[in-house]
Amino acid sequence: MTCQLPSDCLNEIFEYLEEDMHTLYSCLLVNRLWCEISVRILWRNVWNFGISFQQDQILNTLISFLSNESKELLRENEISILIPTPKLPLFNYVAFCKVLSINLISEIVSDVLKDELLSTKHLVTEEIIKMFANQITSLRKLLFYDNYIYFSFPHSPGLKNLSELCCSSNLSSKFFYQLSQICHNLHTLSIQLNHYDTPNELIELISLQNNLQALTLSAYDNVSWKDIIPALKNSFNTITKLYLCGNRSDLPFSFIGLLPNLQEFIFSFVGGDYFEDFKQLQHVNFPNLQTLKFPYRYPRPEYIMKFLENNGKNLKKFCISDCNRELSSSIVNFCPNLKSLFKIFCNNEIDILKTIFNSCQYLESITIWCGKHYLSEKEVFETVAKYSSNNFYELKIDNISHSDISSEDLESFFISWKNRIPKRMLSLIIIKDFYNNLDDYEENMKIIKKYENLGIIRFRTRTIEYEICEEEC
Incomplete structure (x- = not known):
């Protein structure tokens, strides 16, 4: 006689397989209980799931969950991409999603419908996003970089529990206003700045956060993050991870010294020289700093050496693409507790x-x-x-x-x-x-x-x- 583990035990075990999609997928085939538990984890982040499977299969699955109104709209526009299925899916996969990538939806639609008109691709993408917005009750992470997508994210009740937002600054003001009304507990915020003037609605959204812990700011060409810094005032004490990237050396860095609880700092610049504003940071003490990375360009070695003298004792991870011999000596003298x-x-x-x-x-x-x-x-x-x-x-x-x-x-x-x-x-x-x-x-x-x-x-x-x-x- 076989012994079946309780569902809560299976769920605990399967959680450890979240990053191993192939193994988790094989669990679907064991029995209905295993399928029921593993499918929820797989579709929590369907975009990882999609890496291993054909994009047309994902698109067909998503299309099958569209409302009757959306399907009729596609038919009226002579978009014939619906594939008849003998029976409905066992589960409402869309409702399991906790991570939503708008740009990946657009890419999948564009790749599968590569021979269709751009207007056709946009319409299909919009209807799929509407479906997600209506059916996801608790969205955890939203990725929306508006490089080629020209529509607003629809109102969604699932946004009220959003904890991670990765976006660009050129999204519609309406989108940022909508989020600022309901999302005050973002833990992770990544902003790709590609507007010379940061929208006031985005600044308002940032200023309203109660417990922002991880912040990524990307600025290239002549764009700056200086307008965002005042909005971070309420988050100075809560930010523990800071990731700055760009291609300029004249961006303001002195605000980093206002983050007393910083644990991880990544300085990822592919252009720029000297980064003179970093000079102000060399004397600042960050008692909780454990990770420091300069994977590409970096400030003057003498600034970093002084920084290590003040902050190297607690460092666990250090990364720098430099072969300065004196800097190597600073690692020996000031970073005794390194693990990586x-x-x-x-x-x-x-x-x-x-x-x-x-x-x-x-x-x-x-x-x-x-x-x-x-x-x-x-x-x-x-x-x-x-x-x-x-x-x-x-x-x-x-x-x-x-x-x-x-x-x-x-x-x-x-x-x-x-x-x-x-x-x-x-x-x-x-x-x-x-x-x-x-x-x-x-x-x-x-x-x-x-x-x-x-x-x-x-x-x-x-x-x-x-x-x-x-x-x-």
């Missing part, structure tokens, strides 16, 4: 890497550039095996030139890791780019598979885009 590090080392700086391993005994993960003017893979492997602490378990290598590691050197490193005490599995991650990496060679892969099977290492590859941009909304 990305820092560029030149080809004569293996001694600095050794010193960092000796000084940062809590270090668990490091990302290193290898090849050409930087450290070689062989010396990195040897240093990790000999000098990393017992807490270390993750090595990420980004080859900026062709890999020259031999299978003998690779196996020697794995043997050294195997003999370490205490024993701990190593996660080896290769960040893929345009060059051949160590996993591109058959002999190396044989060695990697051998030590994977022995449980010594776990091997993965990632794209450089995923590695750098995983913070965005």
